[in-house]
Every structure is written in structure tokens, then in C-alpha cells.
Amino acid sequence: MATTNNLQVPVVEDGIRYWNEQPASVDGVLGGYGTGSLPRIDALGSRLFLLHLYPELCTVSSALKPLEAHPVSNPIRALDVGAGVGRVTSDVLLHLVDTVCLLEPVTPFIQEALQNARKSAAANSSTQINGRHPIHWPGLAEQTKSVTFLQGTLQAFDPAHPIVSNDSSSSIAFIDRIGSHPDPEDPMTDIDSGFDVVWCQWCLGHLNDIDLVAFLQRSYVALRNHGADGHNGNSLIVVKENTCSDAEDGGLRTVFDEQDSSFTRSDMAWKAAFREAGLRLVKEQVQEGLPDGLYVVKMYALK
Numbered sequence: 001m002a003t004t005n006n007l008q009v010p011v012v013e014d015g016i017r018y019w020n021e022q023p024a025s026v027d028g029v030l031g032g033y034g035t036g037s038l039p040r041i042d043a044l045g046s047r048l049f050l051l052h053l054y055p056e057l058c059t060v061s062s063a064l065k066p067l068e069a070h071p072v073s074n075p076i077r078a079l080d081v082g083a084g085v086g087r088v089t090s091d092v093l094l095h096l097v098d099t100v101c102l103l104e105p106v107t108p109f110i111q112e113a114l115q116n117a118r119k120s121a122a123a124n125s126s127t128q129i130n131g132r133h134p135i136h137w138p139g140l141a142e143q144t145k146s147v148t149f150l151q152g153t154l155q156a157f158d159p160a161h162p163i164v165s166n167d168s169s170s171s172i173a174f175i176d177r178i179g180s181h182p183d184p185e186d187p188m189t190d191i192d193s194g195f196d197v198v199w200c201q202w203c204l205g206h207l208n209d210i211d212l213v214a215f216l217q218r219s220y221v222a223l224r225n226h227g228a229d230g231h232n233g234n235s236l237i238v239v240k241e242n243t244c245s246d247a248e249d250g251g252l253r254t255v256f257d258e259q260d261s262s263f264t265r266s267d268m269a270w271k272a273a274f275r276e277a278g279l280r281l282v283k284e285q286v287q288e289g290l291p292d293g294l295y296v297v298k299m300y301a302l303k
């Protein structure tokens, strides 16, 4: 049941308890919308949104790719937070970037993601069905790309320094790295090297306003390329989230959902948080084509 109640705020443990009871599958993380058109439409919309902002990521000649694209020298790194079973990593990010760090707190979800990445990395022609592998995480079998699996919450996570200490006292646990290894002796060799893209989808509602602003600020610090003037680099944060309507008086609105202990924010509420975090909104877009009856889903690109 969704209620508007300014006194209720997300509780980390309640949110994690809810997700632990959901099936560890795409259908589970998408609340029963995993078998229809939603995952494909969502992933295509996300890829196009990112390519418009970051045309250098385009691997084929197209209208999106600049004629004189700056060559990308370093491997492009993305962060996928509240990643569930790795849907965004496998269907969006690995199609465009070289290496992904995936953060997810719920054990069955991160284990499902890890098993799928391992199966995809081990895939060969004998595991193909109709010329395709049933599970495909681009670049892992070829060892040209990598995914690093980290377990923990957004509240405890600092993208600039994902693992604060190497012992078990760290609140973020390194689980594994699948695919390419720049240094086979040390799978975490590039862990502190920042990100070109920070992708946050359908998970920031689990943060209260203070934690949301703090997480966005930490993410900004971890961006690799801010540009010479601090504004024009191509690194960016993408927030793709549900939005409820603004208040009738035109002000911002936040709706608390008791079921999963999360907030749904209105467009103005999201923008207030971005402003508070000192971020600049460079592009916003509604995800078209989703089934009727859902909240309006918006993509925001922030620098």
C-alpha cells in the first residue's frame, strides 16, 4: 500500500528484507514485469540515452557517433548500483563500456548475477542454442570486458573507494571479478580508479533524502573526467527511477511505500535532491513504451 506520509522514511533493513523474499530473477526484481516487453524496451531506451550523452561509446558507425570522435584511451568503467540480478549490467552497460562494478546487497540476487556471469564467461560454441548463448554478458567469454561483484548497501558505499579495508570488517564485500583482469594477481587493482558512468536504476528510493544527497555527492567525486572547467567532461551519473506526480500546489511530493520501505519521488523532488547535491542536470527524458498503469519512469543525466 502506498501512502503519502512525511513521517515514514525508508529503513535499510526493511527494504533488504522485502527484496530477500522476492524471486532472484529478472521477473523478481521487476515486480512481475520481467517476462513482457518491459525489459527490452527499458534496456534499449537506456542504451540510446547513454549514447546520446556519450557518443564515444558507440562501437559502430552511426548517426550518434561523432565523425571526429575522441579516441577512448583508458578502459571505460561503469558502476551499476542496486543492481539486482545484473539486468542493467548485462543488457545495457556491457554493450557500451569495458568494465563494470556491480553493487547489490541482497545475497540471492548477487549470487544469481554472479552465476549468470560465470556461465556466460564459460560459454563456447557447444553451449549455443540456435546460434546464441541463452545467457549473454557481452565480452566476458572473450575476456575483453569484466564485471566486479561487490556486496553492500548504497548507504555504506563510497564509489571513489569501494572497499575501505581488505578484511571482513569492510561493510562492502568483494565477491569476485569475472572476465578480463588487468593484473591476474590482484582482481581489485583498478577498484579505486573512479567511474565514467554511474548508473542508478530503481533503487534510490531506498535512500532517505539525506542519504540520497550524500550518495550523489560521493558519486560525483568518483567521476573520472569532469572536464577542464569542472563541468564539461563526459563522465556522468544517470538516475533512472519512477516518478509520482508533484503536489497539487506545484511543490515536490514524496510517497512512502510500506511494502518495500521505499520512497517514490516526484520530478520536483528528484530535481531538488540533484540541486542539493550540487549536480547539474544535462538531460532528462521519459522512458516511453512501458506498460500502462506504471509510474512515469524518467532518466536524468547529471554532471
Ligand SMILES: C[S@@+](CC[C@H](N)C(=O)[O-])C[C@H]1O[C@@H](n2cnc3c(N)ncnc32)[C@H](O)[C@@H]1O
Pocket: 012, 015, 016, 019, 029, 030, 081, 082, 083, 084, 085, 086, 087, 088, 104, 105, 106, 109, 152, 153, 154, 155, 201, 202, 203, 206
Ligand atoms: C527494483 S530492483 C532494481 C534492480 C536493478 N537496478 C534493475 O533495474 O534491474 C531494486 C534493487 O535495489 C536493491 N536495494 C534495496 N535496498 C538497497 C540499498 N539500501 N542499497 C543498495 N541496493 C538496494 C534491491 O536489493 C534490488 O536489487
